[in-house]
Amino acid sequence: MSGAEYLLFILMLSIFLGFELINKVPATLHTPLMSGANAISGITVVGAVALAGTGNENVAMWLGVGAVTLASINVVGGYMVTDRMLGFFKKKED
Amino acid sequence: MTTELMTQLGYVLAAGLFIFGLKMLGSPATARRGNMISSIGMLVAIVSALLDQGIVDFTYIAVGMVVGGAIGAIAARAVAMTAMPEMVALFNGFGGAASLLVGWAALSPDSGTFTLVTIVLSILIGGMTLTGSLVAYGKLSETIGSGAITFSGQQIVNSLVVLGIVGGAVMFCMNPTDPNWLYMVIGLALVFGIMAVIPIGGADMPVVISLLNSYSGLAACAAGFAINNNALIVAGSLVGASGIILTQIMCKAMNRSLSNVLFSGFASVSTEETVVEGEIKPISVEDAYYVLEAATNVAIIPGYGMAVAQAQHVVKELTELLENNGCEVNFGIHPVAGRMPGHMNVLLAEADVPYDQLLEMDEINPRMEMVDVAIVIGANDVVNPAAREVESSPIYGMPVINVADARTVFVLKRSMASGFAGIENPLFYKDNTRMLFGDAKESIGGLIREFS
Numbered sequence: 305m306s307g308a309e310y311l312l313f314i315l316m317l318s319i320f321l322g323f324e325l326i327n328k329v330p331a332t333l334h335t336p337l338m339s340g341a342n343a344i345s346g347i348t349v350v351g352a353v354a355l356a357g358t359g360n361e362n363v364a365m366w367l368g369v370g371a372v373t374l375a376s377i378n379v380v381g382g383y384m385v386t387d388r389m390l391g392f393f394k395k396k397e398d
Numbered sequence: 399m400t401t402e403l404m405t406q407l408g409y410v411l412a413a414g415l416f417i418f419g420l421k422m423l424g425s426p427a428t429a430r431r432g433n434m435i436s437s438i439g440m441l442v443a444i445v446s447a448l449l450d451q452g453i454v455d456f457t458y459i460a461v462g463m464v465v466g467g468a469i470g471a472i473a474a475r476a477v478a479m480t481a482m483p484e485m486v487a488l489f490n491g492f493g494g495a496a497s498l499l500v501g502w503a504a505l506s507p508d509s510g511t512f513t514l515v516t517i518v519l520s521i522l523i524g525g526m527t528l529t530g531s532l533v534a535y536g537k538l539s540e541t542i543g544s545g546a547i548t549f550s551g552q553q554i555v556n557s558l559v560v561l562g563i564v565g566g567a568v569m570f571c572m573n574p575t576d577p578n579w580l581y582m583v584i585g586l587a588l589v590f591g592i593m594a595v596i597p598i599g600g601a602d603m604p605v606v607i608s609l610l611n612s613y614s615g616l617a618a619c620a621a622g623f624a625i626n627n628n629a630l631i632v633a634g635s636l637v638g639a640s641g642i643i644l645t646q647i648m649c650k651a652m653n654r655s656l657s658n659v660l661f662s663g664f665a666s667v668s669t670e671e672t673v674v675e676g677e678i679k680p681i682s683v684e685d686a687y688y689v690l691e692a693a694t695n696v697a698i699i700p701g702y703g704m705a706v707a708q709a710q711h712v713v714k715e716l717t718e719l720l721e722n723n724g725c726e727v728n729f730g731i732h733p734v735a736g737r738m739p740g741h742m743n744v745l746l747a748e749a750d751v752p753y754d755q756l757l758e759m760d761e762i763n764p765r766m767e768m769v770d771v772a773i774v775i776g777a778n779d780v781v782n783p784a785a786r787e788v789e790s791s792p793i794y795g796m797p798v799i800n801v802a803d804a805r806t807v808f809v810l811k812r813s814m815a816s817g818f819a820g821i822e823n824p825l826f827y828k829d830n831t832r833m834l835f836g837d838a839k840e841s842i843g844g845l846i847r848e849f850s
Contacts, residue, residue, distance in 0.1 A: 322639025334740030342489040347633035348496040350447040357453030367503035374496040376466025383437040384474035390430040396752035
């Protein structure tokens, strides 16, 4: 198995897994879930670095650099703000 | 071991960490560690990607990461919790834009048809996510009007844009060397994002940002196909699934279908007149205090108005005074209270309200009959009994928090203006309802002074 079928296979499995996981997140955590999802969608940085590091200063490289920058905002900002929010959630002490 | 294999194994590990991190988000007690684990997954993925032997020059990668990281860090520290919806909207847009750029940069003269289709998809979804999110950001931060923008012929214009996108996309896949088709698709995708979000009114924003959240993941997923990268596909589809689930929850909480939210503004139906009987009964802070002082069970139902009045900290203070007085206090939180899913919970958590006191609608409703006083702070549509009683009401059928079942209801409200959706609220005229007019923060401050 190679190429497109293999990628589609992975897509199918991760969509099902995603539904299962996210359905278990309680409503009280939906805002951190969304900002955490922002951070994870910054995964594009992984694809962008290969495009930004080719060394030939052409259009494709500059597009890659732009993508690295934007995705880094999401990764760093997303994880940090989620951590900040989750720090607020405390159980009642008694 | 070749570096290629190491990169791939790194992605597998990263995907595992993302999944484990999301699983830990299932409980507030483990959520923070889950987020940490997810971020370690991201670090592993990035390091693995940097092993790629095609990378010969790290300068611009470093520049991009440092600049982007710094912007993200500053924004994450500075943002006020009331402004979280805007920030998430903006981040959705960045995610979309990044995928657009990756899809575009992945284009090479020897791309096959499958790759070309995925490139078009990542450009399309990424582009509309970018501009749609910017419009949503504008509406949420009120830099542009938050109302629905509609004009005659809108449907026709939208149809033409969609036709243009489809036509341009097909032509691009057949002639990938002609950049004009590509530019056409990019341009129209950006236009489409704007057109899709402007007709949606402010009250429906929780649905829109959930949906755009999902699109930002799907765009990453499409980009993953374009550059043949598993990590993007797995992470992108997790985010896509998350956004779709939140969108469903929001729609269900408003008793509306997704297409109804996307294609019709609330304004068109809210013209119907509801005849409300009864009279408004105001109450003074002093009288409200006497009622609260005698109460043993109080439920607080917050809405976005609480956030606008910045009243969450005084609410917490009042909660403590009531508890010291031997009273049980709970919060009833409607899924669409606030401007994004779970917004109220974060605002109250920031004010040190423990999360086990924050009850979901389905938990608080059965208890409402035992409640002595239900205090509604800055909420309106989510406690509107018309949703259960008035069949002609535009919100009829929407699940609401049944505050009228409580012995007494206090509604804290600035004036008699109707809610975000512009619908008359019969709750204000019920026999057991008392209106405490004025700024919520000041009214609660007054109650606190009476207690001490």
